[in-house]
Amino acid sequence: MEDAWRALWRATYVIHLTKVLHNPVAGVILAPVTTPSARSGPSVLPGPSAEHVDVLIVGAGLSGIGAACRLQTDAPGTSFAIVEARSASGGTWDLFRFPGMRSDSDMFTLGYPFRPWTQSRAIVGGQEILRYVRDTAAAYDVDRHISYHCRVVRADWSGQDARWTVTVEDTVTGARAERTCGFLYICSGYYRYDHGYTPDWPGRSDFAGLVVHPQQWPEDLDLTGQRVVVIGSGATAVTIVPAVAGTAASVTMLQRSPSYILSLPNEDPVADLLRKTLPERQAYAAVRWKNARMTTAIYGFCRRHPARARAMLRRGALKRLPAGYDFNTHLTPAYEPWDQRMCLVPNGDFFAAIKSGRAEIVTDHIEEFTETGLRLRSGRHLEADVVVTATGLNLLPLGGIDMTVDAEEVVVGQRVAYKGMMLDAVPNMAFAIGYTNASWTLKVDLVARYVSRMLQYMRQHGYAVVTPRLPPEGMAISPLIDMTSGYFERSRAALPRQGDRAPWRLRQHYFKDAALFRMPVDADGLEFRSASPAVQLTP
Numbered sequence: 001m002e003d004a005w006r007a008l009w010r011a012t013y014v015i016h017l018t019k020v021l022h023n024p025v026a027g028v029i030l031a032p033v034t035t036p037s038a039r040s041g042p043s044v045l046p047g048p049s050a051e052h053v054d055v056l057i058v059g060a061g062l063s064g065i066g067a068a069c070r071l072q073t074d075a076p077g078t079s080f081a082i083v084e085a086r087s088a089s090g091g092t093w094d095l096f097r098f099p100g101m102r103s104d105s106d107m108f109t110l111g112y113p114f115r116p117w118t119q120s121r122a123i124v125g126g127q128e129i130l131r132y133v134r135d136t137a138a139a140y141d142v143d144r145h146i147s148y149h150c151r152v153v154r155a156d157w158s159g160q161d162a163r164w165t166v167t168v169e170d171t172v173t174g175a176r177a178e179r180t181c182g183f184l185y186i187c188s189g190y191y192r193y194d195h196g197y198t199p200d201w202p203g204r205s206d207f208a209g210l211v212v213h214p215q216q217w218p219e220d221l222d223l224t225g226q227r228v229v230v231i232g233s234g235a236t237a238v239t240i241v242p243a244v245a246g247t248a249a250s251v252t253m254l255q256r257s258p259s260y261i262l263s264l265p266n267e268d269p270v271a272d273l274l275r276k277t278l279p280e281r282q283a284y285a286a287v288r289w290k291n292a293r294m295t296t297a298i299y300g301f302c303r304r305h306p307a308r309a310r311a312m313l314r315r316g317a318l319k320r321l322p323a324g325y326d327f328n329t330h331l332t333p334a335y336e337p338w339d340q341r342m343c344l345v346p347n348g349d350f351f352a353a354i355k356s357g358r359a360e361i362v363t364d365h366i367e368e369f370t371e372t373g374l375r376l377r378s379g380r381h382l383e384a385d386v387v388v389t390a391t392g393l394n395l396l397p398l399g400g401i402d403m404t405v406d407a408e409e410v411v412v413g414q415r416v417a418y419k420g421m422m423l424d425a426v427p428n429m430a431f432a433i434g435y436t437n438a439s440w441t442l443k444v445d446l447v448a449r450y451v452s453r454m455l456q457y458m459r460q461h462g463y464a465v466v467t468p469r470l471p472p473e474g475m476a477i478s479p480l481i482d483m484t485s486g487y488f489e490r491s492r493a494a495l496p497r498q499g500d501r502a503p504w505r506l507r508q509h510y511f512k513d514a515a516l517f518r519m520p521v522d523a524d525g526l527e528f529r530s531a532s533p534a535v536q537l538t539p
């Protein structure tokens, strides 16, 4: 099956690479890479205090650092600051430390378009990604703008003053302070950092062993010789299982229901060739384009031809599994490919662990924890020293910030997202939420460029306020993300919604979005206004 996926990739590759230099959307990717310039020039948005900045970025993860780089290059002269709740930058890539932690999308698309990923391996460990993000922050002189231990807890918009008053909590002392900004740019990721999702199982306190959530992995945990049960079937579980299979005494992936698992090669000969023949930046842009195209093609194929996709996934997995493996029970989900996020495993490492006998999948329900392990609904008992609860995240839209607009509370779950980056009737605010079916950065960089362009447009036209406004004729409203994964289901009511047409519909399609994001910023849906007479733009 991997051969079939490779063939699909190759078929789309030649066509798309020849298109790449002629397609207008390609300009988004292949446009000359701008380098950081010194910050200079007037402020974009009004503000009276020393603490005031044009743009306050919330979060110093992949998105916040990328957003700051884009402001420096694409909207020079914009003053900005980054407030970060944790003591370090990098977000997800610093927080998660479980064995095997890695990207499951390729670094050529997870990387920033303006900073080439120069390694030949496309899937790499979390620490390498962290280094890349931090190196980028250093190269673009973003570091010095970050204030750590600063959690934004509320943000109040005043239309009269055309600015946000943001309440920031010191995460060490609990003290609160206010600062102001013209534009609030929320790059807070999508989940709670304090704890992941763990169901409440009966008897858990009876268990004499260790229960660990991948989000809070103990630094000194040594699994050598331990009997490990990993509860879950998502990306984290399929990453941990092969990573610990070599050293643990036994590894069991205990799942209630299976997920789709696709093995893809971690080497890319086409990328290697391009890197040998083209200058670094052009090669990176071409590989990035190719991989974005291919990811989109695979996703589209799965959605249009679910039965064929299921058959291909099955053939590919069976080829790597031991003869007679019970595929129907352990690897056949009840939903269609990409109804939930698909698990990608490099070079089939997960299947190899199963085939070697060092790991097994058990599909069953937990009845209760016992002193020595887990009793299952089937009556089977799994002995365990360590239970890893790879049971997911708790979604947290927009950093959990309480927001008001002219004293009226913003209920995020009742707002409609404009281009998947702003909320209707919420002025001067954008948020960075990436794709669920492709690399996160593909979307958040479109947003970062758009925000910079919007700020430049406002500066040129003397505007101080931009507000998305729903079409007067109304439209059908639906959930923003139509995946059925548990964490989306649990949080659906708290997430913004989407409309039924551009620019209110989230398409989860990079190339369609790239075209949408290239449209003039004064296109439908945005209302601009100057500052009230009392508020002047900084000359």
Ligand SMILES: Cc1cc2nc3c(=O)[nH]c(=O)nc-3n(C[C@H](O)[C@H](O)[C@H](O)COP(=O)(O)OP(=O)(O)OC[C@H]3O[C@@H](n4cnc5c(N)ncnc54)[C@H](O)[C@@H]3O)c2cc1C
Binding pocket: 058, 059, 060, 061, 062, 063, 064, 083, 084, 085, 086, 089, 090, 091, 092, 093, 096, 102, 103, 104, 105, 110, 150, 151, 152, 153, 187, 188, 189, 190, 191, 193, 236, 398, 399, 400, 401, 432, 434, 438, 439, 440, 441
């Ligand atoms: C285990 C795991 C693996 C993943 N693998 C991939 C992958 O392979 N490919 C992919 O595309 N995506 C992947 N993702 C999604 C991943 O989260 C994104 O790729 C990306 O790292 C998100 O970056 P971010 O900056 O938007 O958010 P985060 O990395 O979550 O960073 C957000 C930052 O904002 C800070 N923050 C949050 N709220 C506040 C607040 N109120 N005030 C101040 N600071 C705040 C946080 O402390 C954090 O530092 C993965 C996610 C997880 C959990």
